[in-house]
Amino acid sequence: MSQSTPAEAPVSTTAERQAVTSQAGATPGRDWVIVTRGIKREYDMGGEIVRALRGVDLAIRRNEYVAIMGPSGSGKSTLMNIVGCLDTPSGGEYWLNGTLVSSMKDDELARIRNKEIGFVFQTFNLLPRATALHNVELPLVYAGMSAKQRRETAANALDRVQLTSRMQHKPNELSGGQRQRVAIARALVNNPSILLADEPTGNLDSATSQEIMKVFESLADQGQTVIMVTHEADIAAHARRVVALHDGQVSSDTRREHFVTVNEQVIEAKKG
Amino acid sequence: MLFFEAIRLALSTIRAQKLKSFFTLLGVCIGVMFLIAVVSIVEGMGRYMEQDLIGKLIGVNSFELRHRPNINLGDVDPSVFAEYRRRPRLYHDDIAPVVDALPPGTRWAVVSDNSLRISSRYSSGPRNAQISAVDGDYFAIRKFTIVDGREFTPQELAMGTPVVIIGQDVVKRLFSGLTAVGRELRMGGLPYTVIGVLEAQGSAIGISFDNQVFAPWQSPVHRLMNSVPNIIDAIIIQVPSAGQMTETQERVRQVMRARHKLRPAQPDNFTMQTSESALAFWNKIKRYLVLAGIALPAIGLVVGAIVIMNIMLVAVAERTREIGIRKALGARRADILTQFLIEAATLSTVGAALGVALGIGLAKLIAAVSPLPASVAPWSIVVGVALGAGVGIVSGVYPASRASMLDPIAALRQE
Numbered sequence: 001m002s003q004s005t006p007a008e009a010p011v012s013t014t015a016e017r018q019a020v021t022s023q024a025g026a027t028p029g030r031d032w033v034i035v036t037r038g039i040k041r042e043y044d045m046g047g048e049i050v051r052a053l054r055g056v057d058l059a060i061r062r063n064e065y066v067a068i069m070g071p072s073g074s075g076k077s078t079l080m081n082i083v084g085c086l087d088t089p090s091g092g093e094y095w096l097n098g099t100l101v102s103s104m105k106d107d108e109l110a111r112i113r114n115k116e117i118g119f120v121f122q123t124f125n126l127l128p129r130a131t132a133l134h135n136v137e138l139p140l141v142y143a144g145m146s147a148k149q150r151r152e153t154a155a156n157a158l159d160r161v162q163l164t165s166r167m168q169h170k171p172n173e174l175s176g177g178q179r180q181r182v183a184i185a186r187a188l189v190n191n192p193s194i195l196l197a198d199e200p201t202g203n204l205d206s207a208t209s210q211e212i213m214k215v216f217e218s219l220a221d222q223g224q225t226v227i228m229v230t231h232e233a234d235i236a237a238h239a240r241r242v243v244a245l246h247d248g249q250v251s252s253d254t255r256r257e258h259f260v261t262v263n264e265q266v267i268e269a270k271k272g
Numbered sequence: 273m274l275f276f277e278a279i280r281l282a283l284s285t286i287r288a289q290k291l292k293s294f295f296t297l298l299g300v301c302i303g304v305m306f307l308i309a310v311v312s313i314v315e316g317m318g319r320y321m322e323q324d325l326i327g328k329l330i331g332v333n334s335f336e337l338r339h340r341p342n343i344n345l346g347d348v349d350p351s352v353f354a355e356y357r358r359r360p361r362l363y364h365d366d367i368a369p370v371v372d373a374l375p376p377g378t379r380w381a382v383v384s385d386n387s388l389r390i391s392s393r394y395s396s397g398p399r400n401a402q403i404s405a406v407d408g409d410y411f412a413i414r415k416f417t418i419v420d421g422r423e424f425t426p427q428e429l430a431m432g433t434p435v436v437i438i439g440q441d442v443v444k445r446l447f448s449g450l451t452a453v454g455r456e457l458r459m460g461g462l463p464y465t466v467i468g469v470l471e472a473q474g475s476a477i478g479i480s481f482d483n484q485v486f487a488p489w490q491s492p493v494h495r496l497m498n499s500v501p502n503i504i505d506a507i508i509i510q511v512p513s514a515g516q517m518t519e520t521q522e523r524v525r526q527v528m529r530a531r532h533k534l535r536p537a538q539p540d541n542f543t544m545q546t547s548e549s550a551l552a553f554w555n556k557i558k559r560y561l562v563l564a565g566i567a568l569p570a571i572g573l574v575v576g577a578i579v580i581m582n583i584m585l586v587a588v589a590e591r592t593r594e595i596g597i598r599k600a601l602g603a604r605r606a607d608i609l610t611q612f613l614i615e616a617a618t619l620s621t622v623g624a625a626l627g628v629a630l631g632i633g634l635a636k637l638i639a640a641v642s643p644l645p646a647s648v649a650p651w652s653i654v655v656g657v658a659l660g661a662g663v664g665i666v667s668g669v670y671p672a673s674r675a676s677m678l679d680p681i682a683a684l685r686q687e
Binding site for chain 2: 081084086087106107110111113114115119121125126127129138139141142143186190
């Protein structure tokens with residue numbers, strides 16, 4: 001992104017800094033979608049122990065729009081995998097919707113991923129040979145929904161991202177932005193507790209990035225809990241809260257009353 | 273249902289990669305094809321043996337008294353043959369005592385046969401034909417139907433009138449384009465009048481049952497049947513029901529043992545051959561043929577299984593990312609396992625179905641171009657398809673379990 005980064009300004013001027021440990025008192029319950037306590041993740045890389053996460057305490061309320069930031073190697077991907085129930089921590093506890101998921105087995109985690117989490121990936125991760133509609137239907141297949149109901153629900157989800165006219169197209173017949181919107185429709189189709197986006201604009205040009213960020217924004221406005229992992233400050237600037245990771249620990253946790261909306265960003269860019 | 277979803281997915285994979293799928297199922301296809309073809313041929317031969325050949329040679333509920341068996345399937349020990357050669361022949365004088373011993377309602381017939389040259393004024397040169405000198409209820413026991421003319425009268429049989437009943441081939445060869453009944457043919461230098469024509473009997477393994485001529489045993493022709501004029505080849509006895517077979521055979525045995533002056537310790541020096549005894553050996557060969565028919569294609573199926581396993585392993589490697597995506601979206605291990613198992617099973621079942629079709633085709637082709645008969649056994653189709661599905665499942669287990677064990681994070685990261 002070569003444009004000036006208007007995101008820098010609001011972060012430094014209007015950000016309301018909070019103590020890193022302020023979330024530690026959160027109890028797993030109805031208000032808190034995510035509560036983690038002392039999450040550790042260690043990998044054994046040929047005898048050498050790599051500590052990707054060294055005790056992360058994080059609490060996220062329902063309807064929050066959170067960006068997790070950090071340079072590569074900070075552990076943000078590892079944290080996202082654990083939050084997304086693709087991985088389990090080596091130590092610590094993780095409650096999702098009041099349920100302790102950190103000690104769950106594979107198949108239980110698969111069920112949680114299916115019902116509670118909607119993934120949006122940098123590389124879209126659509127099945128290349130399936131139509132947009134069938135891609136969106138996939139989570140419903142594993143939820144055990146009947147074929148007819150599945151098609152209706154998936155068509156509705158595609159309608160929400162304005163892709164009704166592209167339902168029967170395969171991914172290679174869609175633009176990058178359209179592919180990511182299909183992925184968002186797929187992530188939302190099971191009404192998950194969390195929409196978990198990993199660098200969702202990483203493979204998109206800036207105009208398309210804006211378009212996708214607008215979708216996230218409107219979802220957040222509708223009350224969807226959104227967690228986005230990114231290393232781009234101007235993307236993180238859209239979130240209402242930014243959690244920064246450094247060396248496997250939370251280095252800052254910032255809540256903002258002022259955050260950048262896509263429209264503002266466009267105006268800023270024109271001025272610049 | 274996930275099951276149908278998986279089948280749909282498998283079929284779309286086959287459609288998307290036609291050539292690769294074709295080579296994948298080739299092994300199973302060929303294995304099943306030969307299974308069906310071989311079993312069909314063996315079944316066809318069996319049916320032919322049971323219903324046509326032996327059924328035609330020896331009728332239902334009947335047995336033939338002969339000095340030795342005339343149908344010898346398989347190898348007979350040379351010492352047994354030597355004993356056969358020492359046996360006394362049956363003579364015309366044996367007929368009356370045997371017939372006297374039969375229970376009421378039993379039919380009997382006498383037959384001697386030989387291959388002779390016959391000729392007529394209406395054809396060029398003599399032709400070879402199978403000549404039978406018969407007496408008794410021969411045509412009734414054999415269920416021969418006269419389509420033109422009539423049967424021998426009792427007077428003709430008793431007097432040995434020179435009349436003949438001929439088969440369709442004889443009509444074609446000696447009386448081409450003419451009505452045979454009423455015309456003359458010559459055997460052993462003497463004229464015989466045709467009084468009847470048999471309906472077509474068909475042929476088996478290249479032997480026509482229509483190139484036959486029947487004459488009363490008492491007619492001069494019986495002198496041409498054997499070196500000694502009074503020898504007869506067989507007395508055919510047909511009992512009214514299967515339950516009377518054993519008792520009737522026992523009566524005939526006693527008469528013959530007495531006539532041959534056998535002591536109690538001596539074995540019979542004559543044979544009473546039934547269709548079952550003639551079939552016994554065939555049934556023995558058939559078991560081995562069916563076994564070979566299953567064992568040889570089984571090698572093809574093993575090769576097919578290895579190919580499918582290989583291709584499925586490649587498919588799992590190629591589709592690692594897809595597996596990662598599915599897992600991220602909530603697929604459990606069992607879902608992934610089922611998906612790949614069903615894919616392998618569908619592939620090989622499609623191969624097996626193709627194999628069944630080709631096998632039936634091959635069997636029919638062999639039946640059409642060679643004298644071997646073919647009859648497709650329904651059980652072989654079921655076994656073929658089931659075997660195909662089984663091969664797919666067995667060879668899919670390892671690749672599918674590898675797919676299901678993949679770590680979703682690593683799988684998603686794969687390019």
